[in-house]
Amino acid sequence: MEYKIFQVDTFCNQIFSGNPACVVPLKEWLPDNVMLNIAKENAVSETAFFINKNGELLLRWFTPDIEIDLCGHATLATAFVLKSILDYSSDELIFKSKSGEIKVKQKENYYYLDFPSRKPIKTSLPSTIKSALNIQPKEVYKARDYMLIYDSEKQIRDITINRHVFDQINLGFGGVITTAIGKEADFVSRYFTPQATILEDPVTGSAHCTLIPYWSKRLSKEKLITLQLSDRGGKLLCENNFDRVIIGGQAKMYMQGTIHV
Numbered sequence: 001m002e003y004k005i006f007q008v009d010t011f012c013n014q015i016f017s018g019n020p021a022c023v024v025p026l027k028e029w030l031p032d033n034v035m036l037n038i039a040k041e042n043a044v045s046e047t048a049f050f051i052n053k054n055g056e057l058l059l060r061w062f063t064p065d066i067e068i069d070l071c072g073h074a075t076l077a078t079a080f081v082l083k084s085i086l087d088y089s090s091d092e093l094i095f096k097s098k099s100g101e102i103k104v105k106q107k108e109n110y111y112y113l114d115f116p117s118r119k120p121i122k123t124s125l126p127s128t129i130k131s132a133l134n135i136q137p138k139e140v141y142k143a144r145d146y147m148l149i150y151d152s153e154k155q156i157r158d159i160t161i162n163r164h165v166f167d168q169i170n171l172g173f174g175g176v177i178t179t180a181i182g183k184e185a186d187f188v189s190r191y192f193t194p195q196a197t198i199l200e201d202p203v204t205g206s207a208h209c210t211l212i213p214y215w216s217k218r219l220s221k222e223k224l225i226t227l228q229l230s231d232r233g234g235k236l237l238c239e240n241n242f243d244r245v246i247i248g249g250q251a252k253m254y255m256q257g258t259i260h261v
Contacts, residue, residue, distance in 0.1 A: 006085065006256045007044070008077035011203040011234035011249035013109075018234045019203035020254065021077035022047040025086070029060075032067065034261060040064040041259075045198045046074035050082075050095070057082075059095040059102065064197040069173050070099040072113055072205010072247055079104040079111050080251040110237065112248040117240070118143035118209040129176060132166035135159055137178070143210040144173060145191075150180040153188050156229055166194045177207045179215075185235075186224040187215045203234030208247050216240035 005024050012018025022042040026049055029035075039047040039062035048071070051058040059078060061071040075095065082088035083106055095102040103114040120141030129146065130136065135155050137148035150156055156178055175193035182188040189211055191204040201207075208226070215224055222241075228234045237248035 001261050003259050003261065004256070005042075005259045006077070006081045007042075007254045008080050008251050009254050010073040010076045010080070010251045011205070011228070011236055012232075012252060013250045015252050015254050017232050018249075018251075019046075019073040019201065019232065020044045021071075021074040023074070023078050023081045024049045024259070025081075026051050030261070035060070035062050036064075036067070038062075038259065038261070040197075043197075045201050046071045048074035048078045050078050052082075052088075057093060057095045059097045061097075065195070066173075070097070070115070070206045070209070072115065072208065073203055073249075075102060075104065075113055076111050076205065076249055076251055079106070079113075080253075083111075084253070085256070109250050110248045111251065112237075112246050113205060114241075115206070115209050115245050115247055117213050117243050117245050119213045120147050120210050126169060128165060128169040132162045133159065134162075141210075141214065145175050145177050145207055145210055146171070147177040147179060147207075147210055147214065150178060153180050153183050153229070156180050156188050156190055159190060161192055161199065163199060166192070166199075169194050175201070175204075175207070177204075177211065179211060181219075182227060185227040186219060186221065187211065188227050188229050190229050200230055202230040202232040203228045203236070203249075205236070205247050205249075208236060208238055209245055212238045212240050212245040212247075 139149040179189040239246035
């Protein structure tokens, strides 16, 4: 069988930056092991599979290792493909997913994801994570992900991970966020996932479900601009909205083609 595939760079305004995601339109779900193997073959952090069933949009996300419950950049990529390539008519897209309904609105060149808020709770740092870090955080919080608070953007840039130690912990769907106040943005972050093919995710939309409520409260701001400080880098426009968060970004098409399964 042949399937269309698109690779999109997200949370950026030029290719070779942001976070790449693959998008595969389907008429019906493939077996889970086939979708996982496609994600492995694509070798990017996420591959999104979607079905447009008479206007109802069904969406799933796979890393090269597992199916996950929520992904920001691959959702943005899917919305971009639907609007810019497949001529989806509505300005608002509503996806049904493992995390419930996910709404995406297009405004000019930006796509705004309406995601659930995941407010963090203060906690202690597991010894495995602590031992894997070259710089220790000032505070530790947790929702789905551990969120480590640092004193400066420089510390975020200088963090290194001892992967041999880090991979001894299993966080399920979650990972480790490192974050601090930014110099040219309200806050900055990086994101790491243990036992994953790709250790550092270039730009992590879902992590902002936790970052946004924390920084909104700390900075007393509902609207924030943030940068993720991976090698590729990414910019996100964020808004705290009670039990929801809005995550905005741009996208650029890198590649489209056909896969043969």
